Amino acid sequence: xxxxxxxxxxxxxxxxxxxxxxxxxxxxxxxxxxxxxxxxxxxxxxxxxxxxxxxxxxxxxxxxxxxxxxxxxxxxxxxxxxxxxxxxxxxxxxxxxxxxxxxxxxxxxxxxxxxxxx
Amino acid sequence: xxxxxxxxxxxxxxxxxxxxxxxxxxxxxxxxxxxxxxxxxxxxxxxxxxxxxxxxxxxxxxxxxxxxxxxxxxxxxxxxxxxxxxxxxxxxxxxxxxxxxxxxxxxxxxx
Numbered sequence: 001x002x003x004x005x006x007x008x009x010x011x012x013x014x015x016x017x018x019x020x021x022x023x024x025x026x027x028x029x030x031x032x033x034x035x036x037x038x039x040x041x042x043x044x045x046x047x048x049x050x051x052x053x054x055x056x057x058x059x060x061x062x063x064x065x066x067x068x069x070x071x072x073x074x075x076x077x078x079x080x081x082x083x084x085x086x087x088x089x090x091x092x093x094x095x096x097x098x099x100x101x102x103x104x105x106x107x108x109x110x111x112x113x114x115x116x117x118x
Numbered sequence: 119x120x121x122x123x124x125x126x127x128x129x130x131x132x133x134x135x136x137x138x139x140x141x142x143x144x145x146x147x148x149x150x151x152x153x154x155x156x157x158x159x160x161x162x163x164x165x166x167x168x169x170x171x172x173x174x175x176x177x178x179x180x181x182x183x184x185x186x187x188x189x190x191x192x193x194x195x196x197x198x199x200x201x202x203x204x205x206x207x208x209x210x211x212x213x214x215x216x217x218x219x220x221x222x223x224x225x226x227x228x229x
Contacts, residue, residue, distance in 0.1 A: 033216055043206065044220065044222050044223075045161075045220035045223075046220075047218075050216070050217070091160050093160070095216065097216075104214070104216060104218070105176065105177075106153075106163070106218060108160025108162070109160050110159055110160055111158075
């Protein structure tokens with residue numbers, strides 16, 4: 001069974017600085033997807049970034065980028081130029097592609113609560 | 119665009135009561151999911167559906183039932199609520215397997 005581990009329950013960063021959130025996962029699969037979701041105090045789950053395991057290039061979305069190390073089973077999220085609005089719980093998640101009739105099941109880590117301080 | 123809408127947003131139940139949570143999506147998505155979120159844990163999959171009229175069990179299905187009579191709606195039922203079912207419940211939908219779009223959640227307390 002796949003597992004996702006986020007070893008940093010809480011982190012803080014000063015506004016405009018850079019912070020990196022860690023995530024490791026365990027799987028025997030070769031083809032899969034990895035995600036970072038953001039959950040602000042409003043509770044809404046927002047997709048931040050995704051990575052396909054078959055792609056060697058790290059995904060980037062504006063100030064958000066990942067460091068995907070497939071052999072090490074590591075998937076960290078880097079937030080550059082942190083903003084107050086980045087304050088949220090961040091979840092790392094894993095998905096293994098399944099046959100059409102089995103759905104795409106997300107497996108989540110425990111979350112990292114990030115506080116951006118002015 | 120409404121996206122994924124969950125009702126109600128909050129609910130308090132007494133042990134043994136029943137209730138139904140409604141999830142509605144207006145994006146014509148095939149897949150729909152119900153998750154629960156507990157403190158210190160990520161979301162865990164309760165049940166899911168790969169199309170109208172289909173349902174399947176996820177990671178933590180005990181104590182819950184679901185129905186997908188219409189493509190746009192996915193209902194989660196608690197027949198006899200227990201304190202262990204106090205949680206925040208999230209619904210999600212996706213057009214294919216990969217990207218899931220979440221609702222705003224329902225906070226349920228069972229006393």
